[in-house]
Amino acid sequence: MPCLTLARPIEVLLVDDQRAILAGVTALIESEGPSMRVAGCAATGSLALELARSTQPGVIILDVDLGGEDGLALIPLLLCDCDARIVVFTCLDTPATRRRALDLGAADFVSKTASGDELIAAVLRAME
Known part of the structure; x- marks a missing residue:
C-alpha cells in the first residue's frame, strides 16, 4: 500500500487596515x-511584525496603506523576522509603487481590482 503524505498548508498572514478586506481575503484563502x-490578521505594522515572528507564515499579503502607515516600509522588517514571501495587495497600483515594493523584496504585486483567482495565483507563485 502506498504511503500518502499530506502537504502542509500554506500559512498566510494578512496585513490590511480595512476589516472588510481582511474578512473577504480570509474567506478566499480558507x-x-x-x-x-x-495564520493571522493584522491591521497595523507592529501587530504584523509580532504575528510574523510568532506564526512564521509562508506568505504575507500586505497592503501599502495601513491607515496612514507605510506598509511597504514593513517589507524589510518582515523579511528579517520570518522567511515568508510577501505579496503586496493594494489599490495603489502605480508603476512607482510596484517598483518600490519589488525593490524592497516583495515577491509579487496584485491590485485590489484583480480577481480572487489572481490573488490565489500570486500566493502560489510566491511559494514556488
Missing part, C-alpha cells in the same frame, strides 16, 4: 481548503 489557511 476556501482553498486544506492547501491554504490564514
Whole structure:
C-alpha cells in the first residue's frame, strides 16, 4: 500500500487596515481548503511584525496603506523576522509603487481590482 503524505498548508498572514478586506481575503484563502489557511490578521505594522515572528507564515499579503502607515516600509522588517514571501495587495497600483515594493523584496504585486483567482495565483507563485 502506498504511503500518502499530506502537504502542509500554506500559512498566510494578512496585513490590511480595512476589516472588510481582511474578512473577504480570509474567506478566499480558507476556501482553498486544506492547501491554504490564514495564520493571522493584522491591521497595523507592529501587530504584523509580532504575528510574523510568532506564526512564521509562508506568505504575507500586505497592503501599502495601513491607515496612514507605510506598509511597504514593513517589507524589510518582515523579511528579517520570518522567511515568508510577501505579496503586496493594494489599490495603489502605480508603476512607482510596484517598483518600490519589488525593490524592497516583495515577491509579487496584485491590485485590489484583480480577481480572487489572481490573488490565489500570486500566493502560489510566491511559494514556488
